[in-house]
């Protein structure tokens with residue numbers, strides 16, 4: 094059986110978990126924190142989560158894991174069959190990760206210099222504009238079908254929206270026409286909704302332990 098290492102405070106872990114659930118895999122979750130311990134580095138070479146253990150071995154990097162899951166279960170597609178449509182979904186995934194999630198991530202620690210604060214907002218603005226130019230909202234990002242683009246974007250926007258609100262008082266979901274309705278459409282999918290309650294519970298217990306409550 095597949096094993097998924099990580100925990101729900103990681104948005105990348107949540108992307109892979111959602112893909113596993115949507116595709117109907119049986120899998121075991123192993124609560125694991127990022128680490129530079131040799132034992133974990135043997136599984137996850139950067140010491141990051143998520144890490145997937147398959148029959149063949151360990152796999153890291155969310156995009157690589159998602160592609161693997163698609164290759165082994167094409168009958169429950171989260172990428173379109175048509176090569177160009179498939180590439181368009183990957184384009185959305187990349188734009189979301191490289192130009193929205195990664196710049197925003199620079200602020201996640203909360204311990205931000207003014208320089209970082211000044212640098213990040215224009216980067217995220219540019220990424221959001223690109224997303225707005227690409228997204229179909231039909232109702233999903235790449236059109237009628239729910240895809241990996243939705244999974245990656247949905248689990249990026251939770252943290253991005255929270256951080257942008259906290260740091261700049263900026264409501265990013267209002268920045269792109271259609272984004273807020275798309276977010277609701279994804280949130281209303283039964284599997285997403287169920288996973289979101291688990292994530293909320295785990296976030297709450299993680300952050301209350303961290304703040305010593």
Ligand SMILES: N[C@@H](CCC(=O)N[C@@H](CS)C(=O)NCC(=O)O)C(=O)O
Pocket residue numbers: 102103104105106127128139140141142143153154155156
């Ligand atoms: N590029 C990686 C990013 C994963 C990632 O950044 N995971 C975070 C948790 S959300 C992590 O493990 N951080 C610890 C670290 O960077 O050392 C992927 O696509 O899976």
